[in-house]
Amino acid sequence: MRFILLLIPKGYKSVDADxxxxxxxSRMAYNKTLHKAGVLLGLxxxxxxxxxARISFIDGKASVTEGPFAEAxxxxxxxxxxxxRSREEAxxxxxxxxxxxxxxxxxxxIYEIGDCSIDAQKAPQGFNNLPDAAARxx
Amino acid sequence: xxxxxxxxxxxxxxxxxxxxxTRLIAGIARVTRDIGVAEELAQDALVAALERxxxxxxxxxxxxxxxxxxxxxxxxxLRRGRMLEQKHGEIExxxxxxxxxxxxxxxxxxxxxxxxxxxxLIFTACHPxxxxxxxxxxxxxxxxxxxxxxxxxxxxxxxxxxxxRIFRAKRTLSEARVPFEIPRGDELRSRxxxxxxxxxxxxxxxxxxxxxxxxxxxELCNDALRLGRILAGLLPGESExxxxxxxxxLQASRTAARKGRNGEAVLLMEQDRSLWDYVQIxxxxxxxxxxxxxxxxxxxxxxQAAIVACHARASTAAETDWERIVLLYDALLQxxxxxxxxxxxxxxxxxxxxxxxxxxxxDALAAEPALNNYHLLPSVRGDFLVxxxxxxxxxxxxxxxxxxxxxxxxHQLLSKKLKQAMFID
Numbered sequence: 001m002r003f004i005l006l007l008i009p010k011g012y013k014s015v016d017a018d019x020x021x022x023x024x025x026s027r028m029a030y031n032k033t034l035h036k037a038g039v040l041l042g043l044x045x046x047x048x049x050x051x052x053a054r055i056s057f058i059d060g061k062a063s064v065t066e067g068p069f070a071e072a073x074x075x076x077x078x079x080x081x082x083x084x085r086s087r088e089e090a091x092x093x094x095x096x097x098x099x100x101x102x103x104x105x106x107x108x109x110i111y112e113i114g115d116c117s118i119d120a121q122k123a124p125q126g127f128n129n130l131p132d133a134a135a136r137x138x
Numbered sequence: 139x140x141x142x143x144x145x146x147x148x149x150x151x152x153x154x155x156x157x158x159x160t161r162l163i164a165g166i167a168r169v170t171r172d173i174g175v176a177e178e179l180a181q182d183a184l185v186a187a188l189e190r191x192x193x194x195x196x197x198x199x200x201x202x203x204x205x206x207x208x209x210x211x212x213x214x215x216l217r218r219g220r221m222l223e224q225k226h227g228e229i230e231x232x233x234x235x236x237x238x239x240x241x242x243x244x245x246x247x248x249x250x251x252x253x254x255x256x257x258x259l260i261f262t263a264c265h266p267x268x269x270x271x272x273x274x275x276x277x278x279x280x281x282x283x284x285x286x287x288x289x290x291x292x293x294x295x296x297x298x299x300x301x302x303r304i305f306r307a308k309r310t311l312s313e314a315r316v317p318f319e320i321p322r323g324d325e326l327r328s329r330x331x332x333x334x335x336x337x338x339x340x341x342x343x344x345x346x347x348x349x350x351x352x353x354x355x356x357e358l359c360n361d362a363l364r365l366g367r368i369l370a371g372l373l374p375g376e377s378e379x380x381x382x383x384x385x386x387x388l389q390a391s392r393t394a395a396r397k398g399r400n401g402e403a404v405l406l407m408e409q410d411r412s413l414w415d416y417v418q419i420x421x422x423x424x425x426x427x428x429x430x431x432x433x434x435x436x437x438x439x440x441x442q443a444a445i446v447a448c449h450a451r452a453s454t455a456a457e458t459d460w461e462r463i464v465l466l467y468d469a470l471l472q473x474x475x476x477x478x479x480x481x482x483x484x485x486x487x488x489x490x491x492x493x494x495x496x497x498x499x500x501d502a503l504a505a506e507p508a509l510n511n512y513h514l515l516p517s518v519r520g521d522f523l524v525x526x527x528x529x530x531x532x533x534x535x536x537x538x539x540x541x542x543x544x545x546x547x548x549h550q551l552l553s554k555k556l557k558q559a560m561f562i563d
Contacts, residue, residue: 001360036253037157038367041421083360088146088153096157 002041002110003090005080010102026098034082039093045078081110147192155184156283158201163280164255166208169243171318173262174308177280183207209244213237256281257372258318264333267314272307273336274343279304281368282340282361292358293343330373334382334439337365341386359390370425377433380425381440387422388446391415403547407455419450441470460490477508485518493525513542517552524559532559 034040046052050068057063084090087109094105159180167176186207187200197203216237263276274293278284284292290300321329344358366383373379395413398404426447429440445466452458467483470476480503488496500519509515520535536556543549 036368036371038364038371040367042417083364084153085156085357085360086149086153088149089156092150092153092157 001085001087001090002081002083002112003087004108004110005082005090005094005097006076006106006108007078007080007097008075008104008106009077010100023098023100030096030098031080033096034080034093039082039084041081041083043078043080046076049075147196148188150196151184151187151191152285154187154196154200158204159184159283160256160259160281162201162204162208164259165205166212166244167259167262167318168255169240170212172312173259173276173280173318174312177308179208179211180204182211186211205244209241212240212244216240253372254320256368257320260333260369260372261320261329262311262316262318264329264336265311265314265316266329266332267316268307268310270336270339272303272310273332274339275300275303276307277336277365278340278361281365284361292355294355330376330378333369334378337362337369338382338386338439340365341389345389356393359386359393362386363390375432377429377431378437378439380429380432381437381443384422384425384429384443385439385446387418387425388443388450391418391422391450403551405551406449411453411455414450422450423447436469436473438470438473441466441473445470458489460486464490477503477506477512480506481509481512481514481518488518488522488525493522497522497526511542513539513548513552515539516542517555520555520559524555529559 031040031043034043048067052067054065054067054069055062056065082090082093084093087107090107090109094107097105099105162183163173163176163180166179167173170176170179183204187204191197260277260281263280264273268276275289278289278292279286286301286304287297290297293300320326341359341362344355344360344362363383363386366379366386369379370383391414392406392409394415395409395411396404404410422443426440426443429435429437429443433440435441435444445463448459448463448466463486464483467479467486470479471483481500484496484499484503487499497519500515500522503509503515516535517539520532520539523529523532523535533556536552536559540549540552540556543552
């Protein structure tokens with residue numbers, strides 16, 4: 001089973017500006033622990049939302065909004081993708097992450113073909129509009 | 139949070155166990171020098187956790203908690219063992235001293251479970267003194283963090299049988315006084331081969347069983363991949379470790395395409411390549427590149443991975459670089475003769491140079507006793523004959539092949555080929 005651990009920071013901040021050397025070191029140590037345990041498939045940090053863009057689709061028309069965005073209460077700072085044996089294991093790994101006060105990690109299972117969990121069976125329905133994902137997972 | 143979202147405490151403890159057990163056992167084994175004893179102490183700690191955590195909650199530092207519990211049990215058993223023997227004052231002091239030493243050693247061990255301890259654990263679990271089945275079971279149990287019932291389900295054996303297998307393996311290690319250490323020099327190479335073959339056997343157990351409703355067994359592929367990644371982290375300079383990881387990643391990348399709608403097998407050349415996991419292929423390619431850089435690409439796992447990579451690179455079956463695959467099989471055969479590799483090479487020759495050349499390569503194998511009863515030999519021969527328009531002979535080969543296999547899916551596949559050969563005439 002693969003899971004994505006989404007790193008949701010407190011409020012609206014840039015990745016680098018707030019980063020304390022100690023926090024970076026502990027984050028690196030955590031990455032290394034995941035790697036050594038053989039569970040880490042990938043990870044990335046994202047640049048702040050102010051550098052991003054949102055593309056919204058209304059009546060078949062795509063329109064682009066440049067960042068920063070008005071409602072930025074929940075943005076994503078980065079993610080880990082891990083392969084584990086259970087949802088509980090994914091949660092336990094997330095609990096071990098070095099986080100600061102009020103930060104959140106959201107744990108979400110990645111849909112796999114032929115997955116037997118109920119949640120995962122529902123998952124692909126939401127992907128029908130994404131040509132790439134739908135074509136691959138159909 | 140809805141009710142069914144509240145994490146089950148036992149499942150959570152199981153997950154903690156899966157995360158912490160390897161390093162816990164490795165750390166204890168550094169003190170006890172016996173992985174059987176270490177595993178039992180760790181198990182005792184798990185039992186204590188199962189008793190206490192449901193009421194007290196998961197401790198802040200579960201690994202430390204488990205190690206402390208294991209330490210307590212170790213001291214208990216030391217005390218009990220000695221108490222039976224004598225109760226003299228002098229001995230009492232000696233015992234206290236020993237307890238203290240044990241406690242200190244375990245505290246220290248917890249603080250610095252080093253990677254080498256995990257590596258020692260792997261090499262010991264895969265020690266050649268053990269039967270292969272024992273190595274597999276111990277590796278999954280001690281390094282994979284699987285429970286006995288999980289391993290039993292995955293290998294389709296009764297739990298009791300598997301429990302005995304693990305018990306026997308631990309006893310064998312203990313009786314043979316297998317040291318808890320990392321082999322050095324030449325021995326490292328041969329012992330590493332044993333470790334890699336155990337991991338690949340685990341992978342294949344899952345990979346060959348990926349048809350039908352066999353999810354538990356499919357998970358074995360992921361367990362093997364996890365073991366492969368752990369090894370790559372512990373032995374980053376060993377090219378074959380990366381070669382094996384590449385081979386497994388590249389093979390596993392096809393999982394979704396190997397199964398048809400009704401669970402039937404879909405052969406490589408007929409697979410819908412858009413179903414391959416291209417992110418996983420990238421990981422496999424990176425591992426292969428790494429292996430080739432370290433070892434020149436001459437190891438068996440690296441060569442096999444390179445062959446699978448030829449398929450992964452081809453966006454359609456027709457684009458496959460068969461000439462290169464033939465060369466890679468040649469290199470594999472230089473390491474060691476293998477009729478199965480010869481057979482695969484003949485298939486590649488047929489694809490690279492046409493069915494007549496393939497048939498010639500195949501007929502050179504006809505006298506090979508190891509392939510006497512191997513259904514793929516007549517089956518491949520039949521394929522070549524069909525391509526050459528010799529349908530009557532092809533039918534005979536397919537019929538021979540059908541008589542040789544008891545596998546239902548192989549049967550279906552061969553019957554289909556036979557039918558096709560009938561219609562063409």
